[in-house]
Amino acid sequence: MxxxxxxxxxxxxxxxxxxxxxxxxxxxxxxxxxxxxxxxxMMDGLYVPNETISVEDLLPLPYGLGYSxxxxxxxxxxxxxxxxxxxxxxxxxxxxxxxxxIEEAAKKSNGRLGLSMNPDTPVEDALKYxxxxxxxxxxxxxxxFDGQKYMEEVEPKITHLRKECPDIEIEVDGGIxxxxxxxxxxxxxxxxxxxxxxxxxxxxxxxxxxxxxxxxGALR
Numbered sequence: 451m452x453x454x455x456x457x458x459x460x461x462x463x464x465x466x467x468x469x470x471x472x473x474x475x476x477x478x479x480x481x482x483x484x485x486x487x488x489x490x491x492m493m494d495g496l497y498v499p500n501e502t503i504s505v506e507d508l509l510p511l512p513y514g515l516g517y518s519x520x521x522x523x524x525x526x527x528x529x530x531x532x533x534x535x536x537x538x539x540x541x542x543x544x545x546x547x548x549x550x551x552i553e554e555a556a557k558k559s560n561g562r563l564g565l566s567m568n569p570d571t572p573v574e575d576a577l578k579y580x581x582x583x584x585x586x587x588x589x590x591x592x593x594x595f596d597g598q599k600y601m602e603e604v605e606p607k608i609t610h611l612r613k614e615c616p617d618i619e620i621e622v623d624g625g626i627x628x629x630x631x632x633x634x635x636x637x638x639x640x641x642x643x644x645x646x647x648x649x650x651x652x653x654x655x656x657x658x659x660x661x662x663x664x665x666x667g668a669l670r
Contacts, residue, residue, distance in 0.1 A: 458640045460665045462658050463489040463518060465623060465645040471507040477649060478512050484655045487516035489623070489643040494523040497545055498593050505532045520566065520623065520643075521545075522593050530555040540564035540587045540621075543576055553582070564619070568593060573607045580615050585641070590634070591624030600625025605637040612638025631661050632668035 464481040466488055468474045474490075481488060490508070495501035511517060511533075518538040523529060526541040527548070533539075539561045541552055556563045564585030567576045569592065576586060588608050591598035601624070611620055621641035622634040631642050644661060651657035 460635060460662055460669070461487070461641045462648075462661045462665070463487055463621070463641060463643045464648050464654075464658070465489045465491060465520075465643040467491040467493075467645055468503050469501070470503060474503055474508065475512065478515065480654050481648065481658065482512075482515060484658045485515070487518060489518045489520060489621075491520050492523060492529065493593075496524045497542065498522045505529055508533065511535070518564075518621075520587065527551040527555040530561065531558045533561070534559045535561065537561045538564055538585060540566045540585065542566045542568070542593075543571060543579070544568060549579070549582070564621070566623075567607075569601050569604050573610050576611070577614055580618065583618070585619035585621055586611050586615070587621040587623055587643075588639070589624050590622055590626070590630070593624075598625055600627070600630040600633075602633065605633065608634065608637035608639055626661070628660060628664050631665040635665045635668040 464485060466477045468477060491502055493500045493502045520540045521529060522542060524545055526545060530539050539556055543565055563583045564587055565576055565579050565583045566587035566589060568589050588604055590600045590604050608620060619641055620639045621643060622639040623643040626642045626644040627647045634642055642665060648654045648657045
């Protein structure tokens with residue numbers, strides 16, 4: 451395991467998948483006391499068979515948190531400029547038609563870029579962009595719905611990304627719970643997005659703390 455990962459803090463990102471502003475504010479209110487950043491899933495019903503909250507209903511974004519937007523949409527470059535600010539914008543490599551347009555959109559919005567890949571997407575496809583992004587996101591489920599089972603077969607992909615990119619952020623999204631969080635970190639991840647384990651818990655703050663503790667245990 452690279453030394454840079456051993457010294458990097460493990461971060462738990464509550465993954466918010468909602469269809470209304472009311473739900474958004476409710477979930478942010480639940481986790482805001484326990485985290486600095488949240489992960490918001492954005493789906494258009496085209497790239498994935500589900501549709502989430504609109505950009506219009508996101509605004510204004512609640513203060514006091516950092517935001518990572520996971521764009522499971524066609525043409526993410528059309529959406530990114532609508533959310534100005536120092537946000538992380540993670541786009542799916544499978545939707546990239548013009549990287550130049552995506553870079554232009556991120557620059558216009560003053561945001562950072564990350565690149566996500568589905569479980570069956572070759573890691574080599576993503577590595578072509580390693581000098582253009584600050585985060586890779588590895589999907590450990592088929593994107594679209596929460597509550598799915600973590601796919602262990604993505605772990606070699608995580609390990610390969612970490613070997614090739616020792617200093618980049620690597621996030622894993624999908625099926626992250628107390629059993630799988632250590633596996634993802636041991637493979638090379640330093641950011642874990644979790645929805646069900648946090649929001650279906652009777653004590654979300656304790657769930658976040660335990661996820662972090664179990665994940666950090668993989669580094670010891």
